[in-house]
Amino acid sequence: MSASRKAYVKHLDLKNGRVDMSHGSGGRAMAQIIEELFLAALDNPFLRQGNDGAVLPSEPGRLVVATDAHVVSPLFFPGGDIGCLSVHGTINDVAVMGAKPLYLAAAFVLEEGFPLADLKRIVDSMAAASREAGVPVVTGDTKVVERGKGDGVFITTTGFGWLPEGSNLGGERARPGDAVLVSGSLGDHGMAIMSRRENLAFDSPIESDTAALSGLIQEMLETGADIHCLRDPTRGGLATTLNEIAGQSSVGMMLQENAIPVKPVVEAACEFLGLDPLYVANEGKLVVVCAPEDADRLLAVMRGHPLGRDAARIGVVQEDRNGFVQMETRLGGRRIVDWLSGEQLPRIC
Amino acid sequence: MSASRKAYVKHLDLKNGRVDMSHGSGGRAMAQIIEELFLAALDNPFLRQGNDGAVLPSEPGRLVVATDAHVVSPLFFPGGDIGCLSVHGTINDVAVMGAKPLYLAAAFVLEEGFPLADLKRIVDSMAAASREAGVPVVTGDTKVVERGKGDGVFITTTGFGWLPEGSNLGGERARPGDAVLVSGSLGDHGMAIMSRRENLAFDSPIESDTAALSGLIQEMLETGADIHCLRDPTRGGLATTLNEIAGQSSVGMMLQENAIPVKPVVEAACEFLGLDPLYVANEGKLVVVCAPEDADRLLAVMRGHPLGRDAARIGVVQEDRNGFVQMETRLGGRRIVDWLSGEQLPRIC
Numbered sequence: 001m002s003a004s005r006k007a008y009v010k011h012l013d014l015k016n017g018r019v020d021m022s023h024g025s026g027g028r029a030m031a032q033i034i035e036e037l038f039l040a041a042l043d044n045p046f047l048r049q050g051n052d053g054a055v056l057p058s059e060p061g062r063l064v065v066a067t068d069a070h071v072v073s074p075l076f077f078p079g080g081d082i083g084c085l086s087v088h089g090t091i092n093d094v095a096v097m098g099a100k101p102l103y104l105a106a107a108f109v110l111e112e113g114f115p116l117a118d119l120k121r122i123v124d125s126m127a128a129a130s131r132e133a134g135v136p137v138v139t140g141d142t143k144v145v146e147r148g149k150g151d152g153v154f155i156t157t158t159g160f161g162w163l164p165e166g167s168n169l170g171g172e173r174a175r176p177g178d179a180v181l182v183s184g185s186l187g188d189h190g191m192a193i194m195s196r197r198e199n200l201a202f203d204s205p206i207e208s209d210t211a212a213l214s215g216l217i218q219e220m221l222e223t224g225a226d227i228h229c230l231r232d233p234t235r236g237g238l239a240t241t242l243n244e245i246a247g248q249s250s251v252g253m254m255l256q257e258n259a260i261p262v263k264p265v266v267e268a269a270c271e272f273l274g275l276d277p278l279y280v281a282n283e284g285k286l287v288v289v290c291a292p293e294d295a296d297r298l299l300a301v302m303r304g305h306p307l308g309r310d311a312a313r314i315g316v317v318q319e320d321r322n323g324f325v326q327m328e329t330r331l332g333g334r335r336i337v338d339w340l341s342g343e344q345l346p347r348i349c
Numbered sequence: 350m351s352a353s354r355k356a357y358v359k360h361l362d363l364k365n366g367r368v369d370m371s372h373g374s375g376g377r378a379m380a381q382i383i384e385e386l387f388l389a390a391l392d393n394p395f396l397r398q399g400n401d402g403a404v405l406p407s408e409p410g411r412l413v414v415a416t417d418a419h420v421v422s423p424l425f426f427p428g429g430d431i432g433c434l435s436v437h438g439t440i441n442d443v444a445v446m447g448a449k450p451l452y453l454a455a456a457f458v459l460e461e462g463f464p465l466a467d468l469k470r471i472v473d474s475m476a477a478a479s480r481e482a483g484v485p486v487v488t489g490d491t492k493v494v495e496r497g498k499g500d501g502v503f504i505t506t507t508g509f510g511w512l513p514e515g516s517n518l519g520g521e522r523a524r525p526g527d528a529v530l531v532s533g534s535l536g537d538h539g540m541a542i543m544s545r546r547e548n549l550a551f552d553s554p555i556e557s558d559t560a561a562l563s564g565l566i567q568e569m570l571e572t573g574a575d576i577h578c579l580r581d582p583t584r585g586g587l588a589t590t591l592n593e594i595a596g597q598s599s600v601g602m603m604l605q606e607n608a609i610p611v612k613p614v615v616e617a618a619c620e621f622l623g624l625d626p627l628y629v630a631n632e633g634k635l636v637v638v639c640a641p642e643d644a645d646r647l648l649a650v651m652r653g654h655p656l657g658r659d660a661a662r663i664g665v666v667q668e669d670r671n672g673f674v675q676m677e678t679r680l681g682g683r684r685i686v687d688w689l690s691g692e693q694l695p696r697i698c
Contacts, residue, residue, distance in 0.1 A: 024696075026584025026630070027689030050597060051520055052442040052580065053415030058511060060409040066402030067454035067507055069492045093401040105416035107505040109458070141505075143418045145696060151498040156456040156490075156505035158416055162407060171400055231401065235375025244380075248399060281375070340376030347373075347494060 012036045017116040024110065024144030037120055038140060041127040046103070046138035054139035056103055062163040066093035069156045073347040075122065078192045079207030080283075082155055083125030088212045088283060089234065089349060090159040091133055095214040096230040096286070098169040098221065099161030104130065106157050107141040111150035122153060133212035135159070167221070171248035173228040178317040179295035180253060183216065183286040183302055184209070184310040185261040186238055190280035190348050191269045198273065202265050211284030216305045225298050226291035233287050234349055239278040239337045241287050242325045252320025255327040255337065259314045279340050281348040289317060361385045366465040373459065373493030386469055387489060390476040395452070395487035403488035405452055411512040415442035418505045422696040424471065427541045428556030429632075431504055432474030437561045437632060438583065438698060439508040440482050444563040445579040445635070447518040447570065448510030453479065455506050456490040460499035471502060482561035484508070516570070520597035522577040527666040528644035529602060532565065532635035532651055533558070533659040534610040535587055539629035539697050540618045547622065551614050560633030565654045574647050575640035582636050583698055586628040588686045590636050591674045601669020604676040604686065608663045628689050630697040638666060 012032060022029035039047060046054045070086040080088075087104065094101040106126070110119065130137055137157075192208040194200070213232060220227065229249075233241035238260070242253055262270075262277045270277045284307060290298055295313055302308030315327075325337040361381060371378035388396060395403045419435040429437075436453065443450040455475070459468065479486055486506075541557040543549070562581060569576065578598075582590035587609075591602055611619075611626045619626045633656060639647055644662055651657030664676075674686045 021695045024584075025689065025694065026586075026589050027628075030584075031688070049519075050593075051446060053413050053446050053508075055446065055512060056412045056414060058410050058412035059407060061407050063405045063407035063412070063509070064402050065405060065452070065454055065488055065507075065509065067456045067488055067505070068490045069456035069458050069505060071458055071492045071494050073494075073498075097400060097402050097404065103414070105414055105507050107416045107418035107507075109418050109420055109503055109505075139414055139416055141417045143420045143696075145420050145422075145500060145503075148497065149422075149500040151494060154418075154458055154492075154494075154503065156416070156418060156458075156507075158414075158454050158456075158505075158507035159402075160412070160414065160509075163404060170398075235373075235379075237375075240375050244399075279376075339380070340374065345374065346370045347492075 012116060014116050014120050019110045019112055019114040019116065019119065019144055021112055021144050024142060030142065034142065038123060041123045042137045044136040046136060056138060059162040061165060064094050064097045064099035064161050064163055066090055067156065067158040068093060069154060070349060071154050071347050072349050073151065074196055075152050077196045077208055078205050080210040081122055081125050082153060083122035084129035085210050085283060085349060086155040086157045087126050087129035088210050090157040091135055091212045091214055092232040094159040094161045095217045096232055098167040099163045100218060101135045101159050101161045101214050103138045103160045104135055104157050105139045106137050106155060109150055109154040110142065110144045111152050112144055112147045114152050119153065133214060169227060169230055171229055171245045174245050174249035174251050174289045174317045176251055176317055176319045177292055178228055178289050179292045179313055180315040180317065181288040181295060181299060181311060181313050183308040185263045186282055186285065187262060187266045187270060187277035187280035189283040190345050191266045193348055194273060194345060195269055200269060204265055206265055206269060209282055209284035211307055213284060213286055213307060216307045219301055219305055220298055223297060223301055225294035227288060229289040231287045233285055234281050234283060236340045237279040237281055238287065240340050243339045245289060246323045246325050250323060252318045252323060253315055253325045254318055255315035257327050257329045259312055261310045261312050278337060281345065283349065361465060363465050363469050368459045368461055368463040368465065368493055370461055370493050373491060379491065383491065387472060390472045391486045393485040395485060405487060408511040410514060413443050413446045413448035413510050413512055414507065415439055416505065416507040417442060418503060419698060420503050420696050421698050422500065423545055424501050426545045426557055427554050429559040430471055430474050431502060432471035433478035434559050434632060434698060435504040435506045436475050436478035437559050439506040440484055440561045440563055441581040443508040443510045444566045445581055447516040448512045449567060450484045450508050450510045450563050452487045452509045453484055453506050454488045455486050455504060458499055458503040459491065459493045460501050461493055461496045463501050482563060518576060518579055520578055520594045523594050523598035523600050523638045523666045525600055525666055525668045526641055527577055527638050528641045528662055529664040529666065530637040530644060530648060530660060530662050532657040534612045535631060535634065536611060536615045536619060536626035536629035538632040539694050540615045542697055543622060543694060544618055549618060553614055555614055555618060558631055558633035560656055562633060562635055562656060565656045568650055568654055569647055572646060572650055574643035576637060578638040580636045582634055583630050583632060585689045586630055588627040589689050592688050594638060595672045595674050599672060601667045601672060602664050602674045603667055604664035606676050606678045608661055610659045610661050627686060630694065632698065
């Protein structure tokens with residue numbers, strides 16, 4: 001993002017103005033929206049460099065990079081919006097690799113006619129999330145598509161951080177006997193989106209759990225516990241995440257249904273809509289696979305953090321050359337928790 | 350991008366199939382499209398890691414990061430498509446900073462109903478461009494939006510590389526007396542897009558110049574010439590790029606119109622459509638600001654490279670506290686080459 005240093009004759013109308021095609025054409029109007037809307041909110045010395053990219057201090061060793069396109073609909077939902085979500089989602093992808101997220105890049109695809117006031121609200125929300133997590137947006141890009149060729153705003157963020165020496169997390173490291181933990185209740189984000197889409201009303205509204213997990217993860221890593229894998233169970237929910245890990249590690253898992261935390265209101269909404277909370281997306285939850293002897297120690301640390309208060313041990317890794325994730329149900333039966341096979345919840349993140 | 354290691358009952362129908370919402374939902378269908386379409390084309394050990402991000406060997410010093418959303422319309426155009434364009438564009442943004450581009454991340458927003466055959470053609474084109482430039486796609490993401498909420502395919506790429514010690518390029522480094530060079534003819538990419546959109550037919554069709562400039566730039570840097578700034582004049586064209594540099598460096602420029610290379614067919618198309626080639630996007634051209642005594646040496650190196658055959662010295666940096674870019678016209682007059690003020694060519698990249 002580079003911007004002219006000139007003063008503009010007229011400021012952007014951030015109250016009643018709308019995105020128009022000129023905001024993406026590389027000329028003066030684009031420089032103005034970058035300066036008065038994006039830079040104004042996200043300002044930091046890297047973004048201010050104003051060249052075609054950012055120059056960042058680098059470390060030797062191993063760089064972690066994660067990228068995510070965000071197309072959530074609606075753009076604003078109980079507990080968050082596409083702005084903070086696009087910051088949290090990518091920070092989490094870097095953090096679960098074991099790295100401390102340090103920088104973000106952000107690329108926007110805006111639809112012609114989108115209200116500048118809504119765009120400002122979204123960018124302000126990104127800025128707040130970025131500040132809170134201590135991860136600045138260091139470079140960016142803005143494109144505009146014609147009305148009807150997009151859907152308000154899409155935001156792709158890319159995050160970076162460096163892996164500490166000796167760090168070695170990965171989906172292929174789950175071993176029979178390992179404990180499986182989650183950091184809190186499942187399905188909150190997906191059901192917050194769905195309840196807004198379906199206009200469901202509950203006594204206590206369902207709020208998205210969107211949050212940056214990097215602080216919690218940092219505390220967990222500092223314990224020195226033998227953590228084998230961390231994942232944030234987003235699209236496809238817990239079930240999909242555990243099937244991915246089981247597949248990568250060629251192991252099975254046995255879960256205890258009555259140990260899996262799900263809020264009553266989320267459970268009720270799922271039942272109403274015919275959804276299974278195990279397949280519903282989370283945006284501020286963590287799945288942990290660790291050595292069994294370290295599970296209690298990790299749970300204690302997690303429960304001491306605001307984002308891990310409801311952490312629970314939900315199952316165990318076991319030998320299984322079929323790679324099945326199974327669950328002992330509340331009624332004492334067993335069932336296979338398979339991959340999500342079709343579409344469950346589109347545009348959830 | 351993580352994918353299941355399982356065999357699928359039925360392979361994707363890459364001939365007649367279409368993108369559907371399930372390809373973005375995080376379940377089995379998404380794992381399958383990643384495995385059979387994206388990984389099949391872009392395969393490399395980093396992408397195969399299958400975690401939430403990629404782990405890359407890092408270097409101490411300075412990391413360069415650039416990100417670009419690509420929304421070009423039409424997706425296929427003479428001389429290229431959105432696939433190779435999204436690779437070239439971001440490689441160029443990293444290269445003009447003075448770094449050797451090493452890795453790319455790619456995030457796709459697909460529209461429901463988009464033909465898988467077209468998607469495969471695009472991803473194959475990305476893969477070919479990535480291989481040719483020696484810059485692998487190391488991590489990625491795929492989202493799907495409903496029909497009518499996108500426009501086929503949008504691709505955001507983010508590129509990385511490390512700056513060599515002592516390297517110091519930037520838009521703020523232009524000094525009065527510096528020479529201004531371009532690597533070849535202007536306006537080819539923009540007019541290739543426009544001629545396709547407007548169904549213009551010429552005896553010799555206009556082809557996009559989309560190309561990775563990293564090889565050319567590497568050769569130029571190796572000369573040790575005193576280069577102050579490199580830029581690829583994309584959206585907004587040469588005029589906008591020079592105005593940005595003039596603004597960042599608080600200098601003016603004087604161009605010679607008759608020294609600026611424009612192909613006759615591009616000039617004719619511009620005239621027909623009422624466009625000025627100085628404002629039309631390029632995707633494989635380089636603007637160079639350098640010490641005047643090194644200009645001839647650089648021009649010789651550029652002309653020896655396939656992407657710089659028509660390189661030319663087109664102007665000089667001069668003192669000007671107003672930061673005006675001016676041009677001596679073919680007729681001997683002078684005019685100000687101002688910022689592009691409105692929309693000229695939407696969705697050109």
